Amino acid sequence: MTIRDLIAPERISTATEVGGKKRALEMLSDLLASSGEELSRGEIFTSMINRERLGSTAIGSGVAIPHGRIEGLRNSMGAFIRLQDPIDFDATDGAPVDMMFALIVPTQCAEEHLNALAALARMFSRSDLCDQLRLAESPDAIYELLISSEADDQQQATA
Numbered sequence: 001m002t003i004r005d006l007i008a009p010e011r012i013s014t015a016t017e018v019g020g021k022k023r024a025l026e027m028l029s030d031l032l033a034s035s036g037e038e039l040s041r042g043e044i045f046t047s048m049i050n051r052e053r054l055g056s057t058a059i060g061s062g063v064a065i066p067h068g069r070i071e072g073l074r075n076s077m078g079a080f081i082r083l084q085d086p087i088d089f090d091a092t093d094g095a096p097v098d099m100m101f102a103l104i105v106p107t108q109c110a111e112e113h114l115n116a117l118a119a120l121a122r123m124f125s126r127s128d129l130c131d132q133l134r135l136a137e138s139p140d141a142i143y144e145l146l147i148s149s150e151a152d153d154q155q156q157a158t159a
Helices: 021-033 041-054 110-124 127-135 139-158
Strands: 012-016 058-060 067-070 077-087 097-106
Touching (some): 067 110, 097 110, 127 139
Parallel strands (some): 012 077
């Protein structure tokens, strides 16, 4: 599974205003529910909030990767928001979060879920990419950065 398989420009939002963690997860749920799949916003939100209750999905440096499993989902999907104002997300490094990549996967795809989370964590650990994402002016620009970053990572892995 690639980033290109997970996300589309229409599931990317920039300069998003949210008041806190719950509203950010609701916004991500809205983006994921708008994908055309037979998914409800409530089902997605419940899955992500239940996972968040187990511990924060913030990975540090202002990034969080909220995620959940959805019964009956056919394909894994992602959504990305860049917040106008960072929010507290209970990150272990104490840094507020200003970028979030949400991931939902079919319930039966445990290994795929873990592999996708690991790939996203590697990608967002790159400070150069995070800096570029923070400066990108449109969802299309963010999409291109995400896609090209994954291609760069794959080239480095084979070199």
